[in-house]
Amino acid sequence: MTQEADSSDLIFNGIDGASGTPYYPSLTADEVATLALGRPPDAQAVARARRRTAAERPHLGLRDGYDPRLLADGGWGVIFARDADPVFQEALAPLVAHRQLQATARDERRFRVFAGADGVRPGEGPDDFLARHHMSLDAADPNVVPYNLLLVGNPEEISWDFQSGLDLQYAVGRIAFETADETGRYAGAVIAGETGTAVPAGPRKAAFFGVRNPGDRPTLLAAEHLLGRVAATVEAGQPAWSVERIVGEGATKARLTHLLGGGETPAFLFTTSHGMGFPKDDPRQPPHQGALLCQDWSGSGPISEDHYLAGDHLAVDARPGGLIAFFFACHGAGTPRHNLFPERGGEARELAGRPFAARLPHRLLAQGALAVVGHVERTWGYSFLWEGAGAQTAPFEDSVKRLLDGWPVGAALETFVLRRAFLTDQLHAAIKRIDSGEPVDAKKLTRLWTAHSDSRAFVLLGDPAVRLP
Known part of the structure; x- marks a missing residue:
């Protein structure tokens, strides 16, 4: 518009x-x-809207003392749906290993993989997900949940609302490739670009x-x-x-x-x-x-x-x-x-x-x-x-x-x-x-x-x- x-x-x-x-x-x-x-009243919809606007607290971002420009400060994590096909996790493994080395340069707690039982449950919202992983509704503490978070999955598996809600507190991206081959190619391109093995930009x-x-x-x-x-x-x-x-x-x-x-x-x-x-x-x-x-x-x-x-x-x-x-x-x-x-x-x-x-x-x-x-x-x-x-x-x-x-x-x-x-x-x-x-x-x-x-x-x-x- x-x-x-x-x-x-x-x-x-x-x-x-x-x-x-x-x-x-x-x-x-x-x-x-x-x-x-003037829409016809819907008590449940109104309640959801009020909870959502109340939950969308003022943006907090990364805690003081951590530089969001540095991966060793903010950390990095990857989030899969609970029932995600493991072939996508396997395809992304080289990038995950690459990010682990960078994110743990100062503290090993600043790297996480949320998969399987730790992954996003069907219908789970970002606040419930964070609470399940011991993170309060506060500024992002990279020693609990890393600041940089990559969602892996289509919006049926991990909803658009989940991404939008999590983004209030964290730096969030998503990949939703249809095939493991595409996932692996993306992982390879990112690594190549950061290690100097790619075709010069x-x-x-x-x-x-x-x-x-x-x-x-x-x-x-x-x-x-x-x-x-x-x-x-x-x-x-x-x-x-x-x-x-x-x-x-x-x-x-x-x-x-x-x-x-x-x-x-x-x-x-x-x-x-x-x-x-x-x-x-x-x-x-x-x-x-x-x-x-x-x-x-x-x-x-x-x-x-x-x-x-x-x-x-x-x-x-x-x-x-x-x-x-x-x-x-x-x-x-x-x-x-x-x-x-x-x-x-x-x-x-x-x-x-x-x-x-x-x-x-x-x-x-x-x-x-x-x-x-x-x-x-x-x-x-x-x-x-x-x-x-x-x-x-x-x-x-x-x-x-x-x-x-x-x-x-x-x-x-x-x-x-x-x-x-x-x-x-x-x-x-x-x-x-x-x-x-x-x-x-x-x-x-x-x-x-x-x-x-x-x-x-x-x-x-x-x-x-x-x-x-």
Whole structure:
């Protein structure tokens, strides 16, 4: 979604590949407020929401005295589902051994493998998981549970909510490969990149790829107010990095293919575009949901595979080695089973038969990329625009600066969690006022509700301990 700073209409990012129309219907702010405040009461849902906002305590991060940039301070752990197929643990073993050496350099307690009985149980939330492993709801103590945590498994095995909840306290990433072979290749690529045995990375180049489909407000605003500001910050503050902007006419599928494993692959890539969406029974949904819609689409009318880049469009010899990418696009990281926000009528639409991770990021990871940051479900303009205040891109700018300065990707993204903690606090305060009978402005509540929910949907795919070469 995105919106004009002076507009009350909410227009969502995402295009339906079956029809060429918006994947999510547009709504006015008043309609969203009505849905937020006037949905048929569901006592259990209300109770869950209140527990969740109460549990989403202010972000705590790593305890004082430990440097999140150092693996020997923060430690590293890997989390499997309790019933995970052991072949994935075997495939990841070289990376686990590599991280063990790094994480235990100062204290052997700063490395953990949570598998089998210690793994995530079906339906288990992050707070229950941490309590079972003797960790309180406090700042992360790496001597109990390491700060850097890699989840291994698809979101049916370890839910998106688990990842989002754990991320409030820890630096969390996920890999959800379909095969053990892909898992092993990713492990090998990370090790090779850190031990100097990989093909040398390209120049220290950051590329910014912004689609501006004609007449399409979401992509126009994202390219101008988000991508443009982040690129300008890098140009002004990172003299060791060269910056390339590919915006509008040049942001084609062919060019994006060259940036993702071709001869123009940068070390860091930031994209803004629509993400593709498909009906739940469409056979294109699993392989192409979240694919990046490029400038090749005219902005209206039917969409073909010539217009977007999906995982199975990458060449088998694509080599995105050392790449960290940020995709600002609907479903760019994955899809929940049900949408996170009600639509007209107050019902949550079933988006898919099961939750799943996007294929494009995992294809990149299997072929040598280090990490991809993306969004689960739709993107909202409240990620970077706020009514009355205009563009608010500090979390994006600060995270990118940290990445280019050599921070591990999980710790670099902490700025997003800080924003989420602030929104959580404000939303919880509004709910408390409603509970006590005080009047609350419906539009303000709508902004908080949507911005908070949007902030929970940014996720990291890949090992949180990787960093730019």
